[in-house]
Amino acid sequence: MxxxxxxxxxxxxxxxxxxxxxxxxxLFRVVDRxxxxxYRGRSKLSPEQRAAIIKRFGLDGSKWDQFVTYMSRTxxxxxxxxxxxxxxxxxEILAALPNxxxxxxxxxxxxxxxxxxxxxxxxxxxxxxxxxxxxxVTMALYGTPEFFxxxxxxxxxxxxxxWFPTGGVSxxxxxYTGFAAVVDRARHLVLPVATLTLGYLGSYSLVMRTSMxxxxxxxxxxxxxxxxxxxxxxxxxxxxxxxxLPSVSLIAIGFGFIIGGAITTETVFSYPxxxxxxxxxxxxxxxxxxxxxxxxxxxAVIVFNIFADVVLAFLDPRIKVSV
Amino acid sequence: MNAxxxxxxxxxxxxxxxxxxxxxxxxVSLSLEAGETLGLAxxxxxxxxxxxxxxxxxxPPGTTVTGSVTMAGEDVLAMKPGxxxxxxxxxxxxxxxxxxxxxxPVRRVGQQIQEAIDCHTGSNRVDDLLEQVGIPRSRRxxxxxxxxxxxxxxxxxxxxLACDPELLIADEPTTALDVMVQAQVLQLLAxxxxxxxxxxxxxxxxxxxxxxxxxxxxxxxxxxxxERGPAKEMLRGAHHPYTKALAAAFPTxxxxxxxxxxxxxxxxxxxxxxxxSGCPFHPRCPIATEECAVAAVALRPLSPDWEAACIKL
Amino acid sequence: xxxxxxxxxxQSAARVLRQLRHDRAAMIxxxxxxxxVTMALTAPLFADKSELRAVAGRxxxxxxxxxxxxxxxTDELGRDVFALVMWGARVSLYIGxxxxxxxxxxxxxxxxxxxxxxxxxxxxxxxxxxxxxxxPFIPLAIVLALLLGRSxxxxxxxxxxxxxxxxxxxxxxxxxxxxxxxxxxxxTALGAxxxxxxxxxxxxxxxxxxxxNASLIVPGAILAESTLAFLGLGDRFSPSWGKVxxxxxxxxxxxxxxxxxxxxxxxxxxxxxxxxxxxGNALERVFDPRLLGR
Numbered sequence: 001m002x003x004x005x006x007x008x009x010x011x012x013x014x015x016x017x018x019x020x021x022x023x024x025x026x027l028f029r030v031v032d033r034x035x036x037x038x039y040r041g042r043s044k045l046s047p048e049q050r051a052a053i054i055k056r057f058g059l060d061g062s063k064w065d066q067f068v069t070y071m072s073r074t075x076x077x078x079x080x081x082x083x084x085x086x087x088x089x090x091x092e093i094l095a096a097l098p099n100x101x102x103x104x105x106x107x108x109x110x111x112x113x114x115x116x117x118x119x120x121x122x123x124x125x126x127x128x129x130x131x132x133x134x135x136x137v138t139m140a141l142y143g144t145p146e147f148f149x150x151x152x153x154x155x156x157x158x159x160x161x162x163w164f165p166t167g168g169v170s171x172x173x174x175x176y177t178g179f180a181a182v183v184d185r186a187r188h189l190v191l192p193v194a195t196l197t198l199g200y201l202g203s204y205s206l207v208m209r210t211s212m213x214x215x216x217x218x219x220x221x222x223x224x225x226x227x228x229x230x231x232x233x234x235x236x237x238x239x240x241x242x243x244x245l246p247s248v249s250l251i252a253i254g255f256g257f258i259i260g261g262a263i264t265t266e267t268v269f270s271y272p273x274x275x276x277x278x279x280x281x282x283x284x285x286x287x288x289x290x291x292x293x294x295x296x297x298x299x300a301v302i303v304f305n306i307f308a309d310v311v312l313a314f315l316d317p318r319i320k321v322s323v
Numbered sequence: 324m325n326a327x328x329x330x331x332x333x334x335x336x337x338x339x340x341x342x343x344x345x346x347x348x349x350x351v352s353l354s355l356e357a358g359e360t361l362g363l364a365x366x367x368x369x370x371x372x373x374x375x376x377x378x379x380x381x382x383p384p385g386t387t388v389t390g391s392v393t394m395a396g397e398d399v400l401a402m403k404p405g406x407x408x409x410x411x412x413x414x415x416x417x418x419x420x421x422x423x424x425x426x427x428p429v430r431r432v433g434q435q436i437q438e439a440i441d442c443h444t445g446s447n448r449v450d451d452l453l454e455q456v457g458i459p460r461s462r463r464x465x466x467x468x469x470x471x472x473x474x475x476x477x478x479x480x481x482x483x484l485a486c487d488p489e490l491l492i493a494d495e496p497t498t499a500l501d502v503m504v505q506a507q508v509l510q511l512l513a514x515x516x517x518x519x520x521x522x523x524x525x526x527x528x529x530x531x532x533x534x535x536x537x538x539x540x541x542x543x544x545x546x547x548x549x550e551r552g553p554a555k556e557m558l559r560g561a562h563h564p565y566t567k568a569l570a571a572a573f574p575t576x577x578x579x580x581x582x583x584x585x586x587x588x589x590x591x592x593x594x595x596x597x598x599x600s601g602c603p604f605h606p607r608c609p610i611a612t613e614e615c616a617v618a619a620v621a622l623r624p625l626s627p628d629w630e631a632a633c634i635k636l
Numbered sequence: 637x638x639x640x641x642x643x644x645x646x647q648s649a650a651r652v653l654r655q656l657r658h659d660r661a662a663m664i665x666x667x668x669x670x671x672x673v674t675m676a677l678t679a680p681l682f683a684d685k686s687e688l689r690a691v692a693g694r695x696x697x698x699x700x701x702x703x704x705x706x707x708x709x710t711d712e713l714g715r716d717v718f719a720l721v722m723w724g725a726r727v728s729l730y731i732g733x734x735x736x737x738x739x740x741x742x743x744x745x746x747x748x749x750x751x752x753x754x755x756x757x758x759x760x761x762x763x764x765x766x767x768x769x770x771x772p773f774i775p776l777a778i779v780l781a782l783l784l785g786r787s788x789x790x791x792x793x794x795x796x797x798x799x800x801x802x803x804x805x806x807x808x809x810x811x812x813x814x815x816x817x818x819x820x821x822x823x824t825a826l827g828a829x830x831x832x833x834x835x836x837x838x839x840x841x842x843x844x845x846x847x848x849n850a851s852l853i854v855p856g857a858i859l860a861e862s863t864l865a866f867l868g869l870g871d872r873f874s875p876s877w878g879k880v881x882x883x884x885x886x887x888x889x890x891x892x893x894x895x896x897x898x899x900x901x902x903x904x905x906x907x908x909x910x911x912x913x914x915x916g917n918a919l920e921r922v923f924d925p926r927l928l929g930r
Contacts, residue, residue: 019767027779143855143909145862148881148902155890155898166891219424226381226419227439227482228411237438241429253769253802260774264863268885282778283868290779297775305770317429317466 100273119208146199252308362537433463552629665914683719738796743803751811851916
């Protein structure tokens with residue numbers, strides 16, 4: 001992968017990011033004529049209090065002034081204060097971020113890894129018992145809303161059988177330290193990770209299977225077999241590297257959905273991460289919070305997309321700078 | 324006298340499809356001596372490619388292959404998978420048709436050649452092989468899409484030689500190339516043949532190509548052999564009407580007799596699932612009579628080394 | 637002339653239907669779909685819509701397991717869960733289908749324009765398309781729904797407004813490849829206007845793709861709607877299945893083991909999504925014979 005391509009991708013990403021920020025701004029300002037239309041308790045405010053709040057939230061002045069204020073504050077990391085808790089949005093987000101990173105990080109790795117593996121195996125041996133079992137199962141999983149899966153896990157494995165805690169990130173009552181604390185956290189992660197992993201496994205596996213089936217017709221596989229390679233090596237060295245290519249771009253788009261899934265999963269399990277913050281922001285009409293969360297999730301998806309583009313350029317030597 | 328390098332006896336290849344079994348090769352027998360070049364000719368769909376794919380059991384799963392293919396004393400069709408993999412490429416290697424899609428697009432060509440060497444613990448070096456086929460060593464790290472058609476074909480040949488096989492099977496190696504490049508590749512194959520004493524099976528539908536390359540010629544139609552004999556003599560004057568028509572369709576430049584021969588052949592080759600009764604060629608044959616539609620035809624010897632499947636001879 | 641092409645179109649439509657009838661997966665899909673459509677249509681026969689509005693002073697027991705009166709038990713407000721599920725079919729299907737129509741219309745128009753136009757228009761459209769593909773769908777939909785309202789129609793518009801990007805890409809690619817074919821050039825040379833070319837030549841070539849793509853957007857739209865409803869958006873007095881699940885979650889049905897409350901709506905969502913996925917895959921197979929054997 002050459003440097004020019006990488007720099008071009010970076011520039012594209014920065015441009016996208018700028019577009020997201022602008023979009024974010026207009027989204028929230030254009031709709032309401034009264035800037036405090038959603039501020040709780042607005043009817044009880046005196047005119048001076050209103051003016052002070054408007055100033056504090058940077059909602060005064062012309063649209064252009066507001067935009068400048070918004071951009072300068074955002075770049076400095078000031079996302080305003082939550083309408084709900086009145087604490088700085090940045091602090092609340094930073095507090096919740098590590099939990100979500102753990103959950104989404106582990107789940108993404110698992111769902112992509114397991115999903116691709118199933119898809120490769122099912123596609124390579126189409127019609128085998130592995131394929132006959134996993135394909136309907138992955139189709140059913142694809143059609144299952146991940147939060148429903150979470151609800152089932154919580155109800156049966158958590159509440160009924162008591163194997164796993166039914167929520168939270170750790171046990172507040174017991175005060176674990178050291179290794180026990182890690183184990184406690186891990187136990188609380190099992191069901192949410194399982195939910196997020198299984199919820200998105202289906203699409204990865206089905207896409208990869210389709211890709212493998214397309215690759216099976218290629219002539220270079222016959223060449224590889226004629227050279228005396230084992231079936232396993234033909235699959236690994238020749239089929240999979242080619243079959244992965246169309247999957248990579250779809251994987252990148254899929255990440256946007258995993259982000260959405262994190263929101264509902266954290267809600268089901270009351271897991272204190274950015275997803276739960278989103279749920280609370282929705283139900284409290286907390287616009288500054290929502291705005292910041294939207295921006296962060298967009299950034300996450302953009303970053304993941306760059307990563308996927310880099311991986312794709314690395315895997316496919318036919319990709320050149322001019323697209 | 325040495326035993327032949329390759330003996331094919333009554334080979335039948337039947338594909339499985341949703342429309343029912345498709346017999347692509349019917350009862351073909353032939354043999355090849357070490358160092359000999361056999362030209363295998365026929366129209367598309369005559370079964371040539373199916374025949375050679377079956378030689379190394381490279382047919383799709385579910386395909387029925389019966390008969391025997393004896394290579395260096397062993398029956399390839401009866402080999403265990405491990406032995407088959409060892410024999411592939413080390414005893415017989417294939418240069419496939421249409422080098423466009425037969426090379427892995429995401430691996431460098433040098434790597435793909437090296438893979439063949441590693442598979443059989445060979446001692447050849449990729450650079451030497453490339454040099455032998457006339458490709459500069461610097462191209463070893465190129466990807467297939469960075470090479471021209473002719474270069475790709477040469478890479479295929481280099482790859483085929485990687486494990487020093489006794490037999491090289493070339494499936495229409497010049498078909499996708501333009502004329503100048505064709506000549507170069509043919510020359511290369513001829514040189515390799517004389518330098519290494521390689522036996523070759525050279526498949527084509529263009530007989531003119533075979534005139535310089537082949538020692539013997541076998542012509543296929545609808546899955547069967549219709550004529551077999553010495554190449555030069557056959558090209559000058561074939562016996563079977565199909566071979567005559569095939570030769571006439573590709574006149575040899577400079578050969579005055581081919582200018583006067585009737586050229587072109589009406590109709591299409593038969594659908595493998597609906598082959599005409601009796602002699603399969605009779606619907607298109609200029610000298611066919613009523614009995615041609617009735618009697619099944621086998622190869623009959625016309626001279627010690629020459630056979631044709633026609634009751635009119 | 638036009639009757640000839642109309643006849644041809646009828647013939648190919650008949651061929652499509654014939655092929656579908658032999659496709660087992662497609663038949664299962666249609667059966668499932670028929671089941672849910674029936675559910676939606678016959679809902680009034682089983683329960684009155686007013687039952688969905690929790691009225692104070694109702695005598696029904698709360699969170700009661702299924703019995704002869706309440707086939708699927710009651711929710712925490714004493715509402716009949718069976719009625720909720722039956723009426724929920726209407727809301728979920730309505731939003732899912734309307735959202736798909738919106739997404740397909742926007743996506744197709746933009747895809748056609750992007751593919752047919754040349755120069756900077758095409759590049760700008762590509763950029764817009766890229767932009768929308770990158771935005772995470774659910775957060776965007778949440779924000780839009782918060783700002784614009786929660787009625788079913790608005791939800792459908794919001795979902796459709798965020799889902800069109802994938803389809804427009806495909807359509808643009810198809811239009812580009814169709815444009816390369818000779819008859820578009822010839823038509824232009826003969827003086828045909830762009831509208832004529834698009835409607836008579838390009839559209840028929842793109843139509844199968846649009847249909848197959850649409851049938852695969854529906855499951856996504858339904859899932860998106862159920863997610864948004866679960867998170868709190870959506871009307872609790874005309875609840876979709878996702879909204880019913882939200883009710884189950886908030887009322888603690890999970891820990892109280894009120895399985896009759898959360899299992900039926902969840903299974904219905906899975907069923908409908910599966911139905912459309914099976915049909916969509918079958919349509920893809922029919923329209924592109926190379927995909928046969930998947």
